[in-house]
Amino acid sequence: MRNYLLSRVGQIALTLLVVSLLVFVLCQVLPGNLAQTILGPHATADQVAILNHKLGADQPLWTRFFSWLKGFVTGDWGQSQLLQEPVFGLIMGRLGDSLLLAAVAFVTIVPISVIAGIAAGLKEAGPLDRFVSIGGVSLTVIPEFVSGVVLLSIFAIGLHWLPVTAVAPPGSSFGVRLEYLILPAIPLAFVLFGYIARMARAGTIDVLAQPYYRTAILKGLPRRRIVVSHVTRNALPPTVAVIAGQVTYLVGGLIVVEALFNYPGIGKLLLDSATGHDITVVQAATLTLGLIIMLANLLADVLFAVLVPRIRLGGSR
Amino acid sequence: MTTATQEPPLLSVMDLNVAYMVRGESCPVLRDVSLDVRPGEALGIVGESGSGKSTLAFSLLRYLPDNGRITSGTIRIGDVEMTQLSHAALTHERGNNVAIVYQEAGSALNPSMRVGDQIAEVFRFHTSAAGDEARSQAVEMLRSVLLPEPEHLARRYPHELSGGQQQRVVIAMALAANPKLLILDEPTTALDATVEAEIVDLIGTIRSQSNTAILLISHNLGLVARICDRVTILYSGRVVEQGTATEVLHAPKHPYTRALVASIPRFGDAKGTRYLRPIPGAPPSLDTVTQGCRFAERCPLAQSDCLAEEPPFIALGEGRTVRCYHADDASPLPLTEPGDEFPVTERRPEVLQLRNVTKTYKKTTVVHDLSLEIREREIFGLVGESGSGKTTLARIVAGLVEPTAGQILLRGRDVPRRLSRRPRDVKRAIQMVFQSPDSTLNPRHSVRFILQRAIKKLGSATTVLELARRVRLDQAQVESKTTRLSGGQKQRVAIGRAFAGSPDVVLLDEPVSALDVSVQASILSLLVESRRTSDASYVFISHDLAVVRFLADRIGVMYLGWLVEVGDAADVFAAPHHPYTEALVSAIPRLRSSSEQVSRIRLTGPMPPPSADQPGCRFASRCPRKIGSICDTEAPPWRQTGNGHKIRCHISPTALTEVQSGLKS
Numbered sequence: 001m002r003n004y005l006l007s008r009v010g011q012i013a014l015t016l017l018v019v020s021l022l023v024f025v026l027c028q029v030l031p032g033n034l035a036q037t038i039l040g041p042h043a044t045a046d047q048v049a050i051l052n053h054k055l056g057a058d059q060p061l062w063t064r065f066f067s068w069l070k071g072f073v074t075g076d077w078g079q080s081q082l083l084q085e086p087v088f089g090l091i092m093g094r095l096g097d098s099l100l101l102a103a104v105a106f107v108t109i110v111p112i113s114v115i116a117g118i119a120a121g122l123k124e125a126g127p128l129d130r131f132v133s134i135g136g137v138s139l140t141v142i143p144e145f146v147s148g149v150v151l152l153s154i155f156a157i158g159l160h161w162l163p164v165t166a167v168a169p170p171g172s173s174f175g176v177r178l179e180y181l182i183l184p185a186i187p188l189a190f191v192l193f194g195y196i197a198r199m200a201r202a203g204t205i206d207v208l209a210q211p212y213y214r215t216a217i218l219k220g221l222p223r224r225r226i227v228v229s230h231v232t233r234n235a236l237p238p239t240v241a242v243i244a245g246q247v248t249y250l251v252g253g254l255i256v257v258e259a260l261f262n263y264p265g266i267g268k269l270l271l272d273s274a275t276g277h278d279i280t281v282v283q284a285a286t287l288t289l290g291l292i293i294m295l296a297n298l299l300a301d302v303l304f305a306v307l308v309p310r311i312r313l314g315g316s317r
Numbered sequence: 318m319t320t321a322t323q324e325p326p327l328l329s330v331m332d333l334n335v336a337y338m339v340r341g342e343s344c345p346v347l348r349d350v351s352l353d354v355r356p357g358e359a360l361g362i363v364g365e366s367g368s369g370k371s372t373l374a375f376s377l378l379r380y381l382p383d384n385g386r387i388t389s390g391t392i393r394i395g396d397v398e399m400t401q402l403s404h405a406a407l408t409h410e411r412g413n414n415v416a417i418v419y420q421e422a423g424s425a426l427n428p429s430m431r432v433g434d435q436i437a438e439v440f441r442f443h444t445s446a447a448g449d450e451a452r453s454q455a456v457e458m459l460r461s462v463l464l465p466e467p468e469h470l471a472r473r474y475p476h477e478l479s480g481g482q483q484q485r486v487v488i489a490m491a492l493a494a495n496p497k498l499l500i501l502d503e504p505t506t507a508l509d510a511t512v513e514a515e516i517v518d519l520i521g522t523i524r525s526q527s528n529t530a531i532l533l534i535s536h537n538l539g540l541v542a543r544i545c546d547r548v549t550i551l552y553s554g555r556v557v558e559q560g561t562a563t564e565v566l567h568a569p570k571h572p573y574t575r576a577l578v579a580s581i582p583r584f585g586d587a588k589g590t591r592y593l594r595p596i597p598g599a600p601p602s603l604d605t606v607t608q609g610c611r612f613a614e615r616c617p618l619a620q621s622d623c624l625a626e627e628p629p630f631i632a633l634g635e636g637r638t639v640r641c642y643h644a645d646d647a648s649p650l651p652l653t654e655p656g657d658e659f660p661v662t663e664r665r666p667e668v669l670q671l672r673n674v675t676k677t678y679k680k681t682t683v684v685h686d687l688s689l690e691i692r693e694r695e696i697f698g699l700v701g702e703s704g705s706g707k708t709t710l711a712r713i714v715a716g717l718v719e720p721t722a723g724q725i726l727l728r729g730r731d732v733p734r735r736l737s738r739r740p741r742d743v744k745r746a747i748q749m750v751f752q753s754p755d756s757t758l759n760p761r762h763s764v765r766f767i768l769q770r771a772i773k774k775l776g777s778a779t780t781v782l783e784l785a786r787r788v789r790l791d792q793a794q795v796e797s798k799t800t801r802l803s804g805g806q807k808q809r810v811a812i813g814r815a816f817a818g819s820p821d822v823v824l825l826d827e828p829v830s831a832l833d834v835s836v837q838a839s840i841l842s843l844l845v846e847s848r849r850t851s852d853a854s855y856v857f858i859s860h861d862l863a864v865v866r867f868l869a870d871r872i873g874v875m876y877l878g879w880l881v882e883v884g885d886a887a888d889v890f891a892a893p894h895h896p897y898t899e900a901l902v903s904a905i906p907r908l909r910s911s912s913e914q915v916s917r918i919r920l921t922g923p924m925p926p927p928s929a930d931q932p933g934c935r936f937a938s939r940c941p942r943k944i945g946s947i948c949d950t951e952a953p954p955w956r957q958t959g960n961g962h963k964i965r966c967h968i969s970p971t972a973l974t975e976v977q978s979g980l981k982s
Contacts, residue, residue: 211424218378219439219490220412229438233429309429309474 004311008301012294019290020072024065027283028057038081038277072287082278091266091285098258098265101166102188102250104181109189110196114239117200118232124205132197140194144187144253148260151186166263184261188253192246199242203235210234237307244300248293326353327530328377328498333390335369335376337603344603346372346385347554354498359524359531361545361562363538363577365833367600369554370534374502377532378415379407395497413443416491419502422483426475432486433459433471439493458489462519480703481512488519495527502534509702509860511920514904517543518919536834538581539863539905542566547636550574553600553611556630560637570633570644572616580838581863596835599803610641618643665693668854669714669747669822674723676709683709684720685878685935691822694848696855698869698886700862700901705875707858711824714856715749727821745775748815752827754807758799764810765795768817775818787847788813789839805836812843816851824856829864841868862905866890871961874898877935884962893973895964896942934967942976944968 035051036043052058056067071077077087120132139147156164168180207213208231216230255267262268266285273281305311335347346369354360364370375381377392379399392399394415402410419425427435436455440446446454452471459467462485475483484504491499501520505513517540523529535541541548541562548565550558550573558571569575576596598615601607609624610616616623622642630638669691676684684706691697701707712718714725716736725732727746733739751757758767768781785795788809799807808828815823825844829837841864844855859865865872865886872889874882874897882895890902900918920939934940937948947967955963958970966973 211419211421212427214380215425215487215490216427218380218411218417219442220408220410220494221438221442222408225438225442229430230427234427307429310476313474313477 004305005302008298012298016287016290016294020069020287021065023283023286023290024068027279027286028064038279040277068283072284077284078280080273080278080281082273082276082281087281087284090281091269091288094264094266094269095288097263098254098267100177101181101184101258101263101265102254104178105185105188105192105250108185109192110243113193113196114200114236116193117197117239118204118227118235120197121201121204121208121235122227122231124208129201132201136194136197138194139190142190144191144256145260147190148184148187148257151183152260156183166258166261184257184263187257187260188250191249191253195246195249196239196243200235200239203238204231206238207231207234233307237304240303240307241300244296244303247296251289251293324355327356327395328352328354328532329391329393330377331391331393333373333376333392334388335372335381336386336388337382338384338386339604342604343388345388345554346603347376350390350551350554350556352549352556352559354530354532356497356530357524357528358547359533359545361541361548362532362534362551363536363541363548364551365536365577365600365835367553367603368551370551371502372554373551374417374419374500374532374534377498377500378411378417380411409443412439412496413494414496415498415500416494416496417500417502418484418487418491418504420504420506422480422487422507423475425487426483428475431472431474432478436471436486436490436493439490443494455489455493458493459486461492462486462489463522464489479512480508481515484508484512484516485519488516488523492523492529496529498530498532499523500532500534503536504533505540506535506537510862510901510904511702513540515919520544538566538578538834550577554603555611555640557612557641558639560633560639564637570639571612571641572618572643573612576615577835580835596838618646618648665695667691668693668728670724670726670729671710671714672724672726674710674713674725675721676706676713676718677721682878684713687723687878687880689873689880689883691854691856692871694852694854695870696844696848696857696868698865698872699856699858699875700860700865700872700898701875702860702901704877706878707875708826710875711749711826711856711858714822715747715824716744717749741776745777745818746821747824748818748820748822749824749826750808750811750815750828753831754804754811757811758807760798760800763796763798764790764802767799767810768795768813771814771817777818779817779819784813784817787816787850788843803836804832805840808832808840809843812840812847816847816853819851820853822854822856824858826858827860828857830859830861837864844868862901874901879935879965881936881965882963884958885960888958888960888962892977893958893964893970894977895936895966896940896968896973897936899977900941934965942968942973 035048035055035057039047039051049058056064059067075088077091079085080087080090083090116128116132120126120129123129152164155162162183163180166180166184168177172180212234213226213230216226221230251267254265255271257263258265258267259271266289270282270285270289272278273285330350330352333347333350334345336343336345338344350369350373352360352362362370362373372381372385376387377394377399379387379402381387387400390400394410397410397414399407399410426432433452433455436458437451440451440454444451444454456467456471459470464470464482464485470478470482475486478486488504504520505516508516520531521544524531531544533541533544545562548558548560548562549556550565550571552573558565558569558574565574566578569578573596580596596615601611601614607613607627609622609626610619610628613619613623620643628640628642630640631644632638633644667690671687671689674684674687675682687710699707699710709718713720713734716732716734716739719734725734727743732743732747736744764785765781768784771777772779772781772784781795782792785791790806790809790813794802794806799810802810812828828844829840832840844857845868847853848855857865857868869886871884872882872886873880874889874895876897882889882898888894889898892899894902900920903918918941920941931949933947933949933951934953937943940948944967951967953965953967955965956970957963964970964973968976
């Protein structure tokens with residue numbers, strides 16, 4: 001188990017190195033002149049030269065890459081051109097807000113989807129299964145910007161049940177802040193529901209075909225015990241893997257939803273920086289998101305191993 | 318068991334009919350099945366796949382698929398009528414009064430629960446025991462099935478146990494609530510010969526210590542003979558013969574039973590002394606409606622009355638019945654195979670040589686410094702239990718696994734280790750047939766396509782139809798997709814594919830172990846026969862010694878990566894032989910009643926981890942004939958006994974002969 005974890009961490013470090021190189025190349029090298037990109041077509045040659053010097057863009061490529069990477073690792077992420085703030089603090093603040101939104105979506109939808117999926121799988125082809133399967137697929141294929149707009153116009157603009165914006169007025173209590181997050185969280189939850197419920201359902205159906213399920217019945221165990229200890233316990237690991245995989249999606253979904261609801265998370269920051277040519281922020285934010293996706297996958301691997309004794313305790317004999 | 322006959326039966330099945338709904342039609346699976354098992358008695362249910370024997374087992378527990386239904390009849394266990402029970406009462410009955418053990422012990426256990434907890438569950442829900450008490454009772458159950466260090470073992474997960482240990486855990490779980498009836502559904506099919514022998518011993522112990530009635534479902538007649546007092550033969554959902562095990566298996570009356578007994582290689586049958594007689598045709602499918610006897614279509618003794626009306630049970634004596642009009646017709650069953658003599662191979666030149674082949678994975682040595690010759694046109698049997706390295710060795714020869722060291726020579730020419738480096742004529746010359754044809758034939762292709770491609774790839778002159786004829790597939794089967802074929806037919810396709818380019822060596826890795834006995838017989842006959850028409854040598858890998866004895870000219874025995882004995886089949890099976898071979902031979906279930914059994918050697922002691930690079934003999938830790946510390950410290954030498962027979966042991970052949978023949982007297 002320890003070796004497995006170490007090798008996974010090693011893999012992650014290597015992947016992040018590749019990602020950072022990609023980010024660097026895409027942001028700094030391919031657009032050509034960095035300062036020109038940032039300042040726009042109307043900047044004078046002097047301005048460009050001064051900024052290039054200030055950014056260190058007049059130095060050789062590898063030197064720039066490694067000094068940027070070193071800065072990233074040590075927490076010196078540079079200064080935002082657009083907002084005139086240190087990038088590190090900026091991203092951490094926005095990341096916190098995004099995580100809150102993601103957490104609201106996750107916490108509400110994960111238990112619901114898992115339970116719905118298992119219940120559907122236990123009665124395959126039953127009415128609940130039809131509902132979950134068809135509903136799940138339908139919700140998954142609706143893009144967030146469509147469901148977001150529809151929800152916004154019905155519940156916020158039409159019925160006035162929920163606020164139009166996602167940000168609570170300053171000084172609001174945690175409860176009020178959560179209330180503001182309900183509407184933006186729903187489009188994210190919709191898509192998650194489809195993936196997670198279908199996986200839990202498939203995992204359950206898989207377990208029901210296993211001889212040990214039959215063993216549990218023929219041992220004369222009560223139904224509840226069979227469902228909890230024998231079915232759910234073994235249907236969960238693949239579901240957990242899928243849930244963690246959805247973090248990748250969530251990051252993409254966040255950018256859309258945050259833009260739609262004007263929510264100041266990291267997605268919105270990334271979008272604004274990209275449109276505002278704030279290269280320093282774009283680089284740091286992209287790499288941060290990459291790091292988060294990697295960590296989520298690592299967490300999934302650990303959870304999977306904890307849930308599956310065969311992996312936790314080393315291979316079969 | 319004469320005293321037992323006075324007691325009322327514990328299990329009483331009367332006129333049981335079970336049907337499956339298939340495409341809106343009700344297809345009977347079991348018809349008018351009646352049987353009794355008394356307390357302490359063991360009844361064997363014998364039949365091929367499709368005979369309904371597993372359906373019978375699950376019907377007794379009222380566990381049928383959604384489309385299955387008990388249409389009429391009664392099942393009484395003790396004083397409980399199973400067919401009338403409510404769901405709650407059924408849950409109480411299961412595990413408590415009736416328990417079942419079935420084939421795949423590995424998958425019958427929940428992979429994410431400790432085995433002790435899985436047994437404790439039974440106590441928790443069927444007795445008043447809870448928590449620690451249930452747990453300590455579970456440990457006691459593990460102790461009672463003779464598992465070592467039960468306290469420690471209870472905390473393990475299923476994947477940490479060997480196949481034999483897993484099956485013991487399942488048996489312990491079944492016995493936990495002290496059931497009145499124990500159903501064993503092919504309990505040893507997936508296990509090695511010596512492990513099977515251990516489980517059989519365990520069942521014997523259970524019988525002697527409790528009054529549990531046992532219902533053993535198996536296609537293995539040797540196993541049934543060893544365990545059971547009485548036997549019921551099931552064919553196409555009907556009981557066709559019933560009686561004591563000795564009578565039914567030694568003096569079978571129903572033509573089907575006679576055919577079944579004739580289709581298995583019996584231990585002691587050397588090649589050339591007896592034919593295996595496959596039963597021609599296949600059992601009627603479930604939805605076939607027949608007026609007469611279900612077996613008539615395949616029966617060599619059938620007459621017009623057999624087709625007109627189904628024969629009733631005819632009593633032949635106390636508890637012995639047979640469902641046949643012509644049970645007194647003792648005329649021999651006609652041979653269904655052409656020809657009546659086996660080619661006897663004289664010593665021919667070597668076609669394949671292995672020199673010092675070794676395969677190690679990290680620290681594990683799977684094949685250790687192994688040298689071997691295969692002669693032209695010979696059948697070489699490679700025997701050993703799981704983990705012996707026999708499959709790895711075959712895969713090395715086939716080029717699917719690269720050896721760590723050593724050399725392979727084909728007719729004196731060096732064969733490249735990797736398949737991709739082998740020239741086409743070497744690929745053609747070495748072919749392999751795998752255990753499970755299901756996973757080696759592409760389900761989307763027709764038989765014709767598969768054979769055609771093999772012919773083209775191997776650059777052969779033969780035609781698809783010629784090849785199909787050789788493996789006895791008819792025109793319709795050639796045109797069909799492989800998914801529509803039965804297991805035996807698929808294996809014929811796989812064999813046909815191997816023969817597409819007239820190979821020099823065909824490696825057969827357990828080619829019949831997934832098949833029914835009567836189908837197995839037809840494949841074995843096919844192999845024997847195709848040798849008459851081809852010059853190929855076979856390397857036949859099997860854990861079934863009776864099959865190897867029947868088929869092989871020479872035999873090699875492997876244990877944990879070592880070749881421990883090699884020689885002519887007759888020499889290997891007789892003393893002197895390696896102590897491991899001796900244990901294997903004594904573990905073969907024979908078609909004799911339990912009183913006639915030869916004393917069996919039980920292997921105790923731990924298997925060394927394959928990684929331990931200890932200097933001594935690999936078998937030393939379990940060897941019943943170990944002579945002292947020399948076995949642990951020095952690698953045993955090869956000892957020649959003449960006629961090319963050699964044994965790798967510290968004990969001299971003369972001394973081995975003495976102790977081994979002494980045992981038998």
